[in-house]
Amino acid sequence: MKAAVIGLGVEGKKALNSLLKYGWEVYATDLNVNINLDNLPISLSSVDISPQNDKISFVKDNLSIDLGFNNQEKIDSCDAVVLSPSIWGSKIAEHYKNSGKLLCDVKTKHRDIFTIGVTGTNGKTTTVSMIKEILENAGKNVLVGGNAGGGFEGYYDLILEADKQDYDFLLVEVCDMTVGFCNHCFDFDLIALTNMGNDHMDVHGSMEGYKNSLKEFFADKIIFINNNQEYKEEFRELSRLAIEYSKTDYDLDLFGKFNKLNAGLSEAITNFISENTFEIDEKIIKNTLKNFKPVEGRLEVLKLNDCEIYIGKSDNSDAIKAILEEVDFAAVFIGTPRHNENHRLDILNEVVNANPEAIILFPGLEDTLDQAKFRLHALDYQGRIEIANNLDEIIGFVAEFSHNPSILIGGNGQENIIKIQDRLKEICDSFNHKENRLLFED
Template sequence: MFFMRAAVIGLGVEGKKAVNSLLKHGWEVYASDLNSNIDLSDLDLPGISLNFLDGGETFSIVSDTLTLDLGFTNSQAIDECDAIAISPSMYGGSFATKLLSEGDLLSDVLSNHKKIFSIGITGTNGKTTTVHMLKSILENAGKKVLVGGNGGGGFSGYYDLMLEAENGDYDVILVEVCDMTLDFCSYAFDFDIVGLTNIGNDHMDVHKTIANYKDSLVRFFTGKEIFTAYNQDFNSDFKDVSSKHISYFEYQDELKVFGKFNRLNAGLAMAIAAELKIPKDVIKDTLSDFEAVSGRLDVYKINDALVYVGKTDNSDALKSVLSEKDFYAIFIGTPRSHESHRLDIVDEAVKYNPEVIVVFPGLDDNLDLLLYRLNYLKYRGRVLTATSLDDIIAYVAEFSHEEAMLIGGNGQEAIINIQERIKLISEKLS
């Protein structure tokens, strides 16, 4: 490849994933963030001796393939790069607009991903499950599928898709599009089809209002073939700007995954697959065998109880689960300390009024935040804290002769660990 040195500006989730992907694909990388207090634990730093240049509030890490500046940015180092990867949140700002006009963005330097038939799946909840459903259907139909996108969904990030597309002969690119990166993705990819799972109450620290979120979707949908649920709010707005609008419905055939929300996810996957002329028997057979994605809601039997475990990190996600089952106990993983908007899941749990609410560290070890909220809401049930996975398992055992319990909230990694332990126990008991 001709372009072999890239700058990564901003080291949030997507920025760090971009660094990892570029290094994996043989690029040299200059990366920077104005914040010097960055968690580097999820960076795949080269396995060689690193030189730390400490400058007090700023510092650098230098190796043969990576230069990392924290607390400042070296404009000369950026100028020497062949391509630049910005944090998606920077898109629309003056710096990103300058790069766009100069054609320096990685999404312009690499172009193969825009030549491949592309499907974007966006929305508040259900994106990851829908993407995996559709991926399975397409692969079972003989398509070579490149899948990825939203780093928060567990994929390797948007830039990894661009880099992978340069090297592989793919029939379809399938992208999970976070609702906070709609404008960035609209520019960086050339979507042939876009599916919307739902519009829910999440990321309101960014959107501020549902109306603003809707307006972002209207921009994203303009000129595209789109799929939305038959009962989706704002469907008339979306239809007006689309090149083609198709409504989808709850899937009616056999599914292993739980919930009406997953029937809608399957309905979206089926509708897109049908539009692509995938045979009905392939769709039906694939969805009947589909199992829950790691970290998403799955069900296990422990003694007399059904234990539902999966990420439900916003009030709409939790409400959709609570509407379908009676739970004796609800376990809630904590959000990050600054994400006060996510505390509305506690409000939803209190409205449901289970016998027990257990709080555990999900994204941060800040149990006091949830305990204060429960006290403020005057929840009168039993409140317990679990500071470790062993604590959670002990409470599951204690409640295992009740009908059902739900373990959810925030913290995908923590919830995956819980799932794995619960699954092992369930398999042993069976």
Template sequence: MRAAVIGLGVEGKKAFNSLINHGWDVYASDLNVNVDLSGLDIPKLDMELIKRGDSFSFISSNFVLDIGFTNPDEIDDCDAIAISPSMWGGSFASKIVENGKLLCDVLTKHRDLFTIGITGTNGKTTTVHMLKEILENAGKKVLVGGNGGGGFEGYYDLILEANEKDYDILLVEVCDMTLDFANYCFDFDIVGLTNMGNDHMDVHKTVANYKNSLVRFFKDKNIVIAYNQDFKADFIDSASNSIPYFESQEELQVFGEFNRCNAGLAAAIAIELKIKKSIIKESLNNFKAVAGRLDVYPLNDSLIYIGKTDNSDALASVLAENNFYAIFIGTPRPHEKHRLDILDEVVKYNPEVIVLFPGLDDNFEVAKYRLNSLNYEGRVEIATSLDEIIALVAEFSHEEAMLIGGNGQDVIIDIQERIRLLSQNCN
């Protein structure tokens, strides 16, 4: 079988790798000659490079990779096509659907599985992992994936994996930017909403647009939403059935009221699936934070809170939990100016020190300009390496607490691991 992968963003790269790993031949292309190819499983040996002006091709025994152009004949020769979710709704995507060549229409076994979707702005990954542990402790064989930025394999990997092996439940993390795409690809039996927050507004433009996307996604579905969810009436009107959830009252090892909400959502879905309450309780009691998500480590006299908080609502929920002497913020990509709203929350909180570090990019000047425009008068530090970050953490470790968050999950995981080791050795 041969598949085409159009677009090499996060989901496209995951689709390419997954198809290769599942034994497919692949044609892949991206029109951007400067596309980041890191993360692609491209072998260094047995591969030919052909340059054509600004564009170029990698050719190997099981794939062709065109950068800067797309060869329509290669696409026509493929049995299935994987497009970037961001292309959904366009004429090219519509043509692929009409021809029945979208991968989810060629391989359809995944649609026979009982399927749970978890969507929302914040807390999706933690909720998915909580629910996965509950279901597996109940003896279910669970296939997990979805949102390419959630630390999972992507949507297409779910389709490929479900086609080859037997599972009881398909558990999908659905990014709020890919709702319509995921709605077409999967047959959801239950959908849980963590929350609605201020993120991806470069895509949604307005909260009303985001709400309308969720209304479409929820249409005729069994949904689980917070008892106090904004736009609750709109969502209930669209759904076939709605179940409210509340903050969990269990003894959790993860920190924060927001994680009590995540646990409450996971528990409500598990109860709907008739999972024993004793299994739910034990699973939540033993659940530990997912790598890169918020966790707390003691160091000397301080508590260090560290985890991805890449939008203003996520950061505000953490800032409400403690008094932070210093706040470390990973910077976003230059074009993601909407993510600079997190600095507005930091300045509103007014810590003694703000430390900027490279999260998704070395975007320091834009971040410093934002801090100046907000009239922040405290100390500002720039930490360009992990060692510099750790040195500042050590300097502030006799204060009550500090927070390390912002953008850049991979960077934050590296910092988190170093802090964990320091905590173990010093405490």
């Protein structure tokens, strides 16, 4: 079968790779010529390239890409169309939605699976992973994915995979910017809201705008909301059923009150399933949550010398604030956001309010170090400001502060934070092994 991928943003690229993986012929297009082709299965040395003015075409095997223009004839000849969620609501999206040619309307087996959507600003990936482990430990076959920013292959991979195998449950991490898209693509039996925070305001415009998009998403659905959630009554009024949750009482192998809430949400959802769909032994829920380990890239605590190193993605001001409220840090390392994401620099406002001895900036999603330094000076931060341009320099600063009680490494740039995590784990394991060997010899 042939598919057209319109828009080569993060989700578009993920969809392209998924389609090729499942044996589709793909035509991909983007009006922007300056597309980063990393993570696509092409090498410029092994494809036919046809540049013409501000247009570029690539052809290799069962993949063809046009940049700078759309070939409508090629799109129309395809069996299915894949749209980037970022253009949902546009005229072109309405056209293909009404045509019935969207991939989610061509391949529909995913809509027959019991589907749980988890949305919100923070905690989505952890909550989805907790629910997945509980259901799998109860013997169910679970398909998980969704928001590419959560580290998954993307929404379209779920649709394609569901068409190939039988699953008992489908868990979808729903980015707060894509709720309209997901509402069309998936048939949600349950929807969970982790929280609402200060992120993606460039898209929502305001918290009021964010709330309104969620209200459309929640309409006539069974929803799970925090018992302290703002707009709780508005969400309750338009839902079919609103179930409140709070922090779990179970002891967790995770840091933070926010993870207690993630676990409480997972507990509430699986209890609901146990009461209404199939019985899950309470011991399975309890043991799964008590033994749950941090998701890669999310907050975990490492120990080096006298120091506890808190490290994990915390890419908006609400996420970082939740951590800073629980621990005093001698030094805070912050990965910087993209150039067009000034709202994410609000992270630095929270860090300055916590007033650590030092703030170390490193390139997270992009090198916006100068913007971050400017923000710190504008906030009149009086502490020490350092720049770590690469992994070795970051490790050097960690070593310097490793005799303090605690330091935090967070901010933007999940991939870079995972690299730092991995390096620090190697160092901590080596150091602790050496220390234990010396203790044994003594």
